[in-house]
Amino acid sequence: MKExxxxLIEDNQEIGRWVQEELEKRGYVVRWLLSGEEVENDIQGIHVVILDIMLPGLDGFTVGQRLKKAAPSVPILLLSARAAVDDKLQGLQFADDYVTKPFHLDELAARIEVLLRRSGTGLPDRIKLGQHILVDLAGRTVFNELTGEGVALTGKEYQILECFLRHPNQILTQEQIWMAVWAEPYINGDKALSVHIRHLREKLEQDPNAPVIIQTVRGIGYRVKI
Structure with a gap:
């Protein structure tokens, strides 16, 4: 698994420390800076930038524009207490996403994964599941080596599977999966996700009634072991 x-560019000590610690718990490698001065020197090898707008010295808009010139392919996610439409429009002229404070870490992580997926970062091209399923992430295809045939997934089924693969061996709650796939808060009691999981198991598992690929962790959620 690639790092x-x-x-993270955030001058608030409490928020910066919290975001760094929580993201590192989720498996990210986080470099935290308190300002954007000479930030172009720190962009090498970075996959996503999380940038606060209200910074000492150079503001986030200026820093973001400099970063986009230095590394145009690296996605930028803006953090701000400003919710005004004009601020968002100004930020989205160069940034790839905009999150308003206060925010939930699960939402932030989900948005990071969307940006990583768009930029094609973070996973090997092919992943083996169980003894017979081969997922080609580069080609967005799924192959059953036992039958010698491709596995036809719907768009949402593939997105859910990809969400699991981007969090290998990690237990994901329904809320986390829903946010990552649908990009909106999960409504308690909604059965759509469980229906998609059932259909995925019918297509991927040798015995859908005794799944070994998509495992249920009772009372918490699901996980996929790699």
Whole structure:
């Protein structure tokens, strides 16, 4: 599994420390800076930038524009207490996403994964599941080596599977999966996710009634072991 390296630029000590610690618990490598001065020197090898707008010295808009010139392919996620439409429009002229404070870490992590997926960062091209399923992430295909046939997944089924693969061996709650795939808060009691999981098991598992690829962790959620 490739490292997923985050550059966090946040001058608030409490928020910066909290975001760094929580993201590192989720497996990211986080470099935290208190200002954006000479930040172009710190962009090498970074996969996603998390940038606060209200910074000492150079503001986030200026820093973001400099970063985009220095590394145009690296996605930038803006953090701000400003919720005004004009601020968002100004930020999104160069940034790839915009999150308003206060925010939930699960949402932030989900948005990071979306940016990583768009930029093609973080996973090997092929992943083996169980004894017979081969997922080609580069080609977005799934192959059953026992039958010698491709596995046809719907768009949402593939997105859910990809969400699991981007969090290998990690237990994901329904809320986390929903946010990552649908990009909106999960409504308690909604059965859509469990239906998609059932259909995935029918297509991937040798015995859907005794799944070994997509495992249920009772009372918490699901996980996929790699």
């Amino acid at each position: 997923k390296r985050i550059l």
